Amino acid sequence: MAALEINKVCKDFGSEQVLKDVSLAIDSGEFLILVGPSGCGKSTLMNAIAGLEPVTSGEICIAGEDVTWQTPAERDIAMVFQSYALYPSMTVRQNISFGLEMRKVPKAERDAAVERVADLLQMSHLLERKPSQLSGGQRQRVAMGRALAREPKVYLFDEPLSNLDAKLRVDMRTEIKKLHQRLGTTIVYVTHDQIEAMTLADCIAVMRDGRILQLGSPDEVYNDPVDLFVAGFMGSPSMxxxxxxxxxxxxxxxxxxxxxxxxxxxxxxxxxxxxxxxxxxxxxxxxxxxxxxxxxxxxxxxxxxxxxxxxxxxxxxxxxxxxxxxxxxxxxxxxxxxxxxxxxxxxxxxxxxxxxxxxxxxxxxxxxxxxxx
CATH class of the missing domain: 2.40.50.140 (Nucleic acid-binding proteins)
Structure with missing residues (x-):
């Protein structure tokens, strides 16, 4: 059973069609990256998967269940945003456990989950600090920890490293890779950085003008591009x-x-x-x-x-x-x-x-x- 399946999804904003018959499927534990230039529709597709943006037509299934018209809370997903979206008045511990608290998870389970992700992300010493006392990389770890505190069917990452400087971006990329290898979680990850896509993904979907031009492994999209755009977009320096x-x-x-x-x-x-x-x-x-x-x-x-x-x-x-x-x-x-x-x-x-x-x-x-x- 596919962890995520998207069938002929279209999304219109007024007269403009932003997503055009998008279809793909990934298995449980796969790391899918949506990559493409600005305005290609990758963030809109991510928002549609998350339930933040209703689709115009098509179907979205998570773990075999049709979630097309479900709310984000009903979809059993966790999302990490580009902007971190941390509560400034809360400590790291409170930020990580807040989502669990809203779901009425017992306190003992919440505390255990916080300790688990803090140990996993090596930030146990930061639990009592507030976001203003953290560096950009530390804030991104907290945002990841908040998502990892739960065990959803799919994790969604929306350009999580774009606000970091170059060295920190490379370091965090490595951390995310290690995390996926350790946990075997299903991840859908949006980026405009094709180096990020090549190093992290099990499967890459290259998008342009609301369509998926090629869906394949990093080796396939790099060495066997289907067209001129994919060939030129993947690789640095380009082909x-x-x-x-x-x-x-x-x-x-x-x-x-x-x-x-x-x-x-x-x-x-x-x-x-x-x-x-x-x-x-x-x-x-x-x-x-x-x-x-x-x-x-x-x-x-x-x-x-x-x-x-x-x-x-x-x-x-x-x-x-x-x-x-x-x-x-x-x-x-x-x-x-x-x-x-x-x-x-x-x-x-x-x-x-x-x-x-x-x-x-x-x-x-x-x-x-x-x-x-």
Whole structure:
């Protein structure tokens, strides 16, 4: 039985349709992340699941029960908000136990629940403090603790880390991951941060304009995107998109990518990844998608055994990040980004021999933006 099932949900605000036939299902214990740009409908969908926003049509089921028209209190969910939503006059202990108190849970059970989540989130020493005496990360832990004090069917997280600074956001992301691994709870999590989505999720729903474009594992949405938008949205830096012409040579497909003031770059398409649709595109322009890590420094020691097609582009910008180096190079009609190791010593304006791994490249239709291969 699915922990959460959404069937053809639509939501209209006046004449504007914000959710358009959204359908998905997740099993008990799964961590689903709704990700997409601002205005894509992910927070509206979250509010519909929570019962904070009535749907125009469609059905929402939690643990096999139709909750479409139930109030939030009747749905057996717990929600963690972006703004923490703590009561300033209450201590941490009171904030965590307040929801249980409203549900008439006996005091002994409330106290046990508070101690349990305080120990779980390592904040037992904060129980007698008030929110004004806490840091942003500590307040977010209290908000999480308030949700965890109960044992609902589904936890809902609405951009819970967006108000935190970069380091604290990474730390809290790790805490949430550990928490999910320890408890095995069902979580639906909204974020606009695709790095957050990749690191936390069991399943990612990429949304755009009120629709789910792709639903799959982090590996699927990253390495097998269904269209140009998903490919460009997932990943940091984002995928490189190059205009190429599909041609055939000795029975094998290859792509011609124009390079500035030089011979074209010829990239053979792997035979095992050929599709019937590719034959219809011979002689036509397609969009070639290559991730920054699909480029690698050429290792002369490997010689003819080195994988990938070698070429020698001019490097326009060098961006060290510590763990690796991002290189901007002129390719096709614009620039591409390559990710190389931290020991690379190339300077802006110099040339560097790089190899292109076509085993993970993707092709898109420039008109419909759908995946071709």
């Amino acid at each position: 490189n998109f190059l205009t190429a012409t599909l041609e055939e040579d000795a029975g094998q497909y290859r792509l011609r990518v124009e390079t500035p003031q030089e011979e074209p770059l010829w990239l053979p398409w792997p035979r095992e990844r050929e599709t019937p649709a590719m034959g219809e595109w011979l002689g036509q322009s397609v969009i070639l998608g290559l991730r920054p890590e699909h480029f690698a420094e050429d290792d002369a020691r490997l010689g003819e055994h080195a994988e990938g097609v070698a070429f020698t582009p001019q490097i326009s910008v060098v961006e060290p990040t510590g763990a690796d180096i991002l290189l901007k190079l002129k390719l096709g009609e614009g620039e591409a980004t390559a990710r190389v190791g931290p020991k690379c010593r190339v300077m802006a304006g110099e040339r560097l021999v790089l190899r292109v791994d076509m085993g993970r490249a993707v092709l898109f239709d420039p008109e419909t933006e759908r995946r071709l291969a």
